[in-house]
Amino acid sequence: RKEVEQDPGPFNVPEGATVAFNCTYSNSASQSFFWYRQDCRKEPKLLMSVYSSGNEDGRFTAQLNRASQYISLLIRDSKLSDSATYLCVVNKKYSGAGSYQLTFGKGTKLSVIP
């Protein structure tokens, strides 16, 4: 299994739709999980951290399943401005130097269509 794996998409959805992305990771020792958003030709920006109990930020919900080693991101009521590439990010280790290193998935591209 690759370190962090995502479906590259593209996901083309109409405005107002609900869309979900999944991400799997290989290192069971990973403890920190994130979703970053990257607009075309721009730098990645943190969208949200992912907590064990799941967490929500407005229209965005993130879930973590440690047993199956996957992370999900749900976007409700999609807006045109949600069009971007979503990167799944996992830290390499729980402690020590590796805990400061992040592994980025290749990203899932989302296009929200009017």
Place this chain on the structure above:
Amino acid sequence: EAQVTQNPRYLITVTGKKLTVTCSQNMNHEYMSWYRQDPGLGLRQIYYSMNVEVTDKGDVPEGYKVSRKEKRNFPLILESPSPNQTSLYFCASSSRQGGTDTQYFGPGTRLTVL
């Protein structure tokens, strides 16, 4: 304004001509890193630094050097650039928690090596 700056933003150079890409952050972050992003390969870490005078290799360090003489600056040096180093480069910084904290990315440097 809290930010990470990179210079230059765009650079076209020739094989073998040494170059330096500068990175500076004004958030007093201890952790800084360099990534390259290539189509189909995602973001890959080149080098990282956990503090002044402390640097370590990431996943793809070959052909690159870094230094961390001051907390705010983390330049990336290509001693003898080759065409396979043509890429989009991002510098990032984060607080002491490193892998458990938000990574702030610079705007990117698009490098072409002919």
